[in-house]
């Protein structure tokens with residue numbers, strides 16, 4: 306599950322893994338605003354609810370904003386591609402979509418922003434171990450490293466617990 310991060314003024318800023326949310330909370334940088342009622346995290350001597358929404362406290366906000374380009378990860382590729390298959394532009398499910406190597410790994414293709422795109426399982430299967438040209442498929446956009454990532458987009462399925470913190474136009 307992901308955790309929504311709010312600024313101290315309750316503006317949505319990012320979504321991160323719940324593990325990272327917990328470590329920010331343990332470090333005292335954020336407070337927990339909403340919890341998932343049915344998800345639990347167990348530590349050696351404590352069980353608590355998984356954070357759904359957290360909010361920055363104090364003045365750590367600037368440090369969070371600084372930093373380099375977004376990290377390459379499955380969920381960040383999903384955000385960069387705005388949740389759409391980069392071959393057929395179908396809306397993807399965040400848990401079942403696949404990462405496609407544009408130049409297949411078997412041909413030396415790397416796992417990087419420039420060579421990985423979001424793909425629906427059928428397109429991924431159709432392409433197999435081929436380049437898009439060999440498979441007769443076309444990318445809707447050439448992949449590249451993003452400088453910023455969208456927090457949400459029109460088709461994004463977010464948890465109910467986030468609803469009150471997301472601007473109307475996206476809801």
Ligand SMILES: [Zn+2]
Nearest residue numbers: 390393425428
């Ligand atoms: Zn597709």
